[in-house]
Amino acid sequence: MTTKTATTDLQTILDNTTVHYNLSVPMLVEEAVKRGEAILSNTGALSVTTGKYTGRSPKDKFIVRDAITENQVAWGPVNAPFEQAKFDRLYNKALEYLKTKQELFVFDGFAGADVEYRLPIRVVNEYAWQNQFVHQLFIRPTEAELKDHLPQFTVIGVPNCVADPAVDGTNSETYILISFEKRVVLIGGTHYAGEMKKSIFSVMNFLLPGRGVMPMHCSANIGQAGDVALFFGLSGTGKTTLSADPNRQLIGDDEHGWSDNGVFNFEGGCYAKTIKLSAAGEPEIWNAIRFGTVLENVVVDQETGAADYDSAALTENTRAAYPLDFIPGAVFPSVGGHPNVIVFLTADATGTLPPIAQLTKEQAMYYFLSGYTSKLAGTERGVTEPEATFSTCFGAPFLPLQPTVYAELLGKKIEEHNSKVYLVNTGWTGGAYGTGSRMKLSYTRAMVTAAIEGRLGEVEFVTDPIFGLSIPTAVKGVPAHVLNPRNTWEDKAAYDQAALGLAGRFVKNFEKFGSVSEAIKSAAPRTAL
Missing domain, CATH: 3.40.449.10 (Phosphoenolpyruvate Carboxykinase, domain 1)
Known part of the structure; x- marks a missing residue:
């Protein structure tokens, strides 16, 4: 046929x-x-439920x-x-x-x-x-x-x-x-x-x-000076939330290409997670949920039409689908120049990665290929609590070609356009999942803003002895002790053990990339102190 x-x-x-x-x-x-x-919510959004399947079915x-x-x-x-x-x-x-x-x-x-x-x-x-x-x-x-x-x-x-x-x-x-x-x-x-x-x-x-186009599982926004920032990460790591910045214009929240012309969105809308959504925490997303938006698996009162964003009765993976023009200041057409800053988002369930670290080109390639994060509850069928995972290029489920094809494209473009790359942990601090707490969104926003505005170039950095990452010692709006994850753990020996355990997982996972250069392999974390 x-x-x-x-x-x-x-x-x-x-x-x-x-x-x-x-x-x-x-x-x-x-x-x-x-x-x-469907029914209409009290804001005019179309509310639907999807039955037994409330997330992707990768298998x-x-x-x-x-x-x-x-x-x-x-x-x-x-x-x-x-x-x-x-x-x-x-x-x-x-x-x-x-x-x-x-x-x-x-x-x-x-x-x-x-x-x-x-x-x-x-x-x-x-x-x-x-x-x-x-x-x-x-x-x-x-x-x-x-x-x-x-x-x-x-x-x-x-x-x-x-x-x-x-x-x-x-x-x-x-x-x-x-x-x-x-x-x-x-x-x-x-x-x-x-x-x-x-x-x-x-x-x-x-x-x-x-x-010659680098396809990317990332969000993108642009500043008043035309500076472009990319946010890589799997569902639940904060791509949509962090890219919906009231001080910047949104290019897109999930899928982009990077060509010789610059960055362009694949989509015309946003597919935002709404679990625990609040007007104070995420006003752009909150205000976008109106007539024309599709609310997926959000609990909505049948009498009043009021949405309960705190409820996970149907799934943790509650969503809102709306067009880009529902976000104030979104860019049309949704294109931008070459990115000045690239952020790799990870939700580290071990609580051992720093909340922000600057990466060398080799480290950027290493962490891009590794794609470490935690699958969060509800993003896939059967996932009920964070599960540590390595999703190659921060989007393995959607990348049909060999990972090195995408990695080589990214490395080439980073070098051509001198893009700064940061690893940002939106996961746990003060301990692993179950002991520690999720990183405060206000802290993450402050760190990301400092990186995008170039203010991290003004502060001193220290090198993490296990991961080899460059960690800033001061970021406005963030307590200094939070910047170094070891300082947030009461039991330092337990932190060292957990960090070395994660480092070992990185090294083991990277064994499958045998064809990459020694320079990239040398960016691996240490597995012993």
């Missing part, structure tokens, strides 16, 4: 079904409420092994292969399912704000609320662009079309399948809308490096 045939088969179904093409937000809201898919994601992917994809547990014949069977099953639907919803738009590198996409949904989700999170075309829009990738979302693992070759009823030959993403058996955006992110991460 060729790309053309796959597209034609789908188009034939669309031509013979009542299809709502590119509806406006008010019309999608009306459809979602009328069809019983159910596959890439079809074909002539295009065979020799390019880094096959393994993250990029699991799927046979072409099995994909064809599931694809046809999904098409037969679509034939039974009386109404469908289609969104046509783009991934990528830079017109030189953007990807025209089409998303087909059985739910109005999911179509509103993609309408808000991808880049919406102008009327003129819509007339000439020709999708190069199609996402088919059929939450109620479940797989039979024994017959279909999946791991469960859920499947997220990417076919680069057919230019199709097929998602079924899950109502969690985040799968749609992350699948297209994976597609961009496969396509762009061949064009």
Whole structure:
């Protein structure tokens, strides 16, 4: 089956079904409420629940092994292969399912704000609320662009079309399948809308490096002087929160490319975590939750419509999806120059990494490839408390190519543009998870602001004896003892033991990167004092 045939088969179904093409937000809201898919919160946001799947299902994601992917994809547990014949069977099953639907919803738009590198996409949904989700999170075309829009990738979302693992070759009823030959993403058996955006992110991460573009799982913002800052990190480490700075303009909160032109957002919206959300702590996100926003798995009072952001009754992974223009001062188009500062965010559950440290180029490459953090509760199915993990390039679940492809691109661009790189721990201090406490957001903001404004160049640094990291001795707004994690532990010997344990995990994890230079390997932490 060729790309053309796959597209034609789908188009034939669309031509013979009542299809709502590119509806406006008010019309999608009306459809979602009328069809019983959602209710309105007291701020006008569309509130939905996604049932048993409230996070991504990484073990159910596959890439079809074909002539295009065979020799390019880094096959393994993250990029699991799927046979072409099995994909064809599931694809046809999904098409037969679509034939039974009386109404469908289609969104046509783009991934990528830079017109030189953007990807025209089409998303087909059985739910109005999911179509509103993609309408808000991808880049919406102008009327003129819509007339000439020709999708190069199609996402088919059929939450109620479940797989039979024994017959279909999946791991469960859920499947997220990417076919680069057919230019199709097929998602079924899950109502969690985040799968749609992350699948297209994976597609961009496969396509762009061949064009010299560094795809990045990061947020980005820009200052009044045009200075750009990037924030790398997995879900829950603070990318969205820290990039939504009232003193800076938002480029984007999750997915970007770094080309010879500079940085550009892949998306047209934000997908913010809302657990424990408050107006005082995160006013930009709080004020963005209004008509047009999709609230996902947030507990909402059926009588008053009031959202309870403190409740994790449905999941810790509560979310709000809204367009970029809901954030005051967001940049349009969402592009910027080359980054002056790059921040690697990690939620260290051991409580041993410093809250901020400046990295050499070699250390930046080492920690980028390591991608150390902790998976936080709710971001993936089955994760109920922090789990230490190494997610290569701070985005392993979404990077189909060999990690060194992305690392070499990043290193090249850091050197070309003299970008400063910092490691920031938004995790635990004063002890590990269960003993210590989460780093105060106000402290993290103060440290990040000092780094972005260049004020850390004015202070003295000390070198951590285990991790070899350069730690500032003073940051305005942060108690001095907090800057050195060892000083926050009552039991110093326990800190040393925990830090050496984490260092050992770094070294062991890095053994898989045998082909990197000795200079990068030498940035490893010490495993003995």
